[in-house]
Amino acid sequence: MSFRVLKFLIKHLIKTRSVIIKLEGNDHLIDNGTDPLILQINNKKFLNKIFYAPSLVLTEGYMDKDYELSNSTFYEFSELLIENYNKYLEKISNTLIFRIILIINPLFQLNFVKSSKSNVASHYDLSDRLYDLFLDETRQYSCAYFENENDTLTQAQTNKMSRLADKLLLNSNDRVLDIGCGWGSLSRHFADHHDCKVKGVSLSEEQIKYCNDQLKKSDKKENLSYSLQDYRDEENSYTKIVSVGMFEHVGKPFYKTYFKKIYNLLSDDGIAVVHTIGNIRVPKMTPAFIRKYIFPGGYIPSLSEIMPAVEKSGLIISDIEVLRLHYAKTLSHWFKNFKKEEKEVLKLYDDRFIRMWEAYLNLSELSFTKGDNVIFQLVLTKKRDSFPLVRKKIN
Numbered sequence: 001m002s003f004r005v006l007k008f009l010i011k012h013l014i015k016t017r018s019v020i021i022k023l024e025g026n027d028h029l030i031d032n033g034t035d036p037l038i039l040q041i042n043n044k045k046f047l048n049k050i051f052y053a054p055s056l057v058l059t060e061g062y063m064d065k066d067y068e069l070s071n072s073t074f075y076e077f078s079e080l081l082i083e084n085y086n087k088y089l090e091k092i093s094n095t096l097i098f099r100i101i102l103i104i105n106p107l108f109q110l111n112f113v114k115s116s117k118s119n120v121a122s123h124y125d126l127s128d129r130l131y132d133l134f135l136d137e138t139r140q141y142s143c144a145y146f147e148n149e150n151d152t153l154t155q156a157q158t159n160k161m162s163r164l165a166d167k168l169l170l171n172s173n174d175r176v177l178d179i180g181c182g183w184g185s186l187s188r189h190f191a192d193h194h195d196c197k198v199k200g201v202s203l204s205e206e207q208i209k210y211c212n213d214q215l216k217k218s219d220k221k222e223n224l225s226y227s228l229q230d231y232r233d234e235e236n237s238y239t240k241i242v243s244v245g246m247f248e249h250v251g252k253p254f255y256k257t258y259f260k261k262i263y264n265l266l267s268d269d270g271i272a273v274v275h276t277i278g279n280i281r282v283p284k285m286t287p288a289f290i291r292k293y294i295f296p297g298g299y300i301p302s303l304s305e306i307m308p309a310v311e312k313s314g315l316i317i318s319d320i321e322v323l324r325l326h327y328a329k330t331l332s333h334w335f336k337n338f339k340k341e342e343k344e345v346l347k348l349y350d351d352r353f354i355r356m357w358e359a360y361l362n363l364s365e366l367s368f369t370k371g372d373n374v375i376f377q378l379v380l381t382k383k384r385d386s387f388p389l390v391r392k393k394i395n
Contacts, residue, residue, distance in 0.1 A: 180246025255309035
């Protein structure tokens, strides 16, 4: 039964390439008139759950070598599947059962203070060496901004940090809060180039440790501080607030809390910029693989889910910019770096971890090229004239 489900899925989801499924000495051809992709099934038992969790089963199967792709890569296989899979999701998005699922979905995002720290640690407190191996020298773990085709990853990340500074209208009198500060490169960039005071907060012990280690080497140490804390515990007032790649971890049940906190911390003439992965179509569930293995408690919101919380907070949307394929290019750079350093990663983790991260980086890239993911940059203010009235001033 489970094998018949696999054949059915591949027949209906892969339309542009033939596939040969090899199982127990038999070849099963799904003919689309092209050279076939070869799918070798090593362990038929992994298919038992494919009826109700196909994307998770196929990803876990790759991690565990329950199947192999002898003449293609996981990226190529996933690319063939994902376009038609997304069309299928679009079709069912208006069905009653899907609406019920969306009602239940926030239960997977109950990111109270204790669970938030645990969820953050599961990803960001991995070996410090791992991130050294695939990130660029700025240690930015978020979407870069490629102004030119020939921009290196480092240049594109620097472009992104400069662009955020421009949107914040940073000056030397500013007090800036960096919510989810990562390894501190954005806060250091702000302090170095704009001579402002920046406080970074994160729930990752490893990130804050790294930030404080870098702080000892900084020429602007008097302008920088870092704290291992939840953003909800912050009480100081700031003229500028920035949050990059953190909103995805807030969870829909806490959107009102998040934006209300920004409102309470922001000065009357202040500016906040929230940079987050977003969904350009209807709301969807977090993919089971990402929720289970990569970002527990995470969620990619549609604008329709963000806006009600902003409206209730008292903040004004002064600008929205949508960055589309920049993150796909960023992820492509990360994957190439990761594969180049695979032997070094194997000194830290096992082969299953490597295949899991291959799947994570590949599927994430495809979510921007074939799926509905983009980057939203929201500029939030309390007053309608706190931000330039002509957008070209920030370009």
